[in-house]
Amino acid sequence: MFSFELLPPAKGQGIQSIFNTMDELMEFNPPFIDVTYHREDYLYKQHPNGLLERVAYRKRPGTVAICAAIMNKYKVDAVPHLICGGFTKEETENALIDLDFLGIDNVLVLRGDARKGDPDFIPTPGGHAYATELLAQVVDMNNGKYLHEDIEGSKTNFCIGVAGYPEKHFEAPNFNTDFKWLKKKVEMGANFIVTQMFYNIDRYKEFVIKCRDNGIDVPIIPGLKPLTNKKQLISLPKIFHLDIPEELSSAIEECKTNADVQKVSTEWMVNMCKELIDFGVPVLHFYTMSNPGPTKKIVEQLA
């Protein structure tokens, strides 16, 4: 099975770009489609007196509505990402109520990235600092427990995913500490794990084996991102602290055009996916960045 992650369009663009991407990918019968969530960033507005005013704005709003539109139009499960950053607990509760009413009962709970310009992740006052806390709130609602204790709430039925890092989260002091938090998330009620992207399949396999040896028995969905340009050899390890195997990086360094890079990447990913299928992965999950072309080329060779 193949599943895909989409980004909401930048503010001001219509939903048609999402439908165009979906139209390209539906032929592969995805069991679900993820839609990312983006915290607000800052804009700096210059006043006539020269002073700069910092204005918060959300560049990619619309996650919940996009999920509802996808489910309505394509009859496929949509999985909104829920993040800690930018939400108070009350706002999170209201968002979860909306999702429940819309019949969207799968969520991927995450801490969220730091805002552009912030050195680290800064929690929203009255919000959550870690995915574990957000997860606890969703689990509470699945048990009918809402923020205000006098409310006798109906039980929601969210199936909850969390992020896992085969090469450790970049802020964690070491792999085992990060792994301890992942185990905690599963013990608290996470139903599935989606991994950070990786290019070294051994890292994924070792990660799954470690999970199984430590009693983590939920599905571990591999996250896959096709490479599209040479700059990613620097940007991806820098942002995500992942290893790009030398064989792949050398082949990409020799490429003259982005089309060459995509060819090398496609071949690498197809081989990796075949090995993942043999390893027994439940589903191959592609980070499309809402650009379906490179993913489609890979999936076509596997379907």
Ligand SMILES: Cc1cc2nc3c(=O)[nH]c(=O)nc-3n(C[C@H](O)[C@H](O)[C@H](O)COP(=O)(O)OP(=O)(O)OC[C@H]3O[C@@H](n4cnc5c(N)ncnc54)[C@H](O)[C@@H]3O)c2cc1C
């Ligand atoms: C599949 C996937 C989808 C993503 N989608 C989005 C998205 O839509 N929007 C977005 O903004 N970002 C997204 N991200 C990025 C993600 O938000 C970042 O990687 C973020 O830095 C960490 O999120 P997390 O949920 O793993 O955080 P956490 O699980 O909270 O972990 C963050 C760090 O704190 C440590 N830690 C965890 N729990 C605790 C605790 N209770 N106490 C102390 N330390 C702890 C961990 O070891 C880790 O180093 C995604 C990542 C993945 C892998």
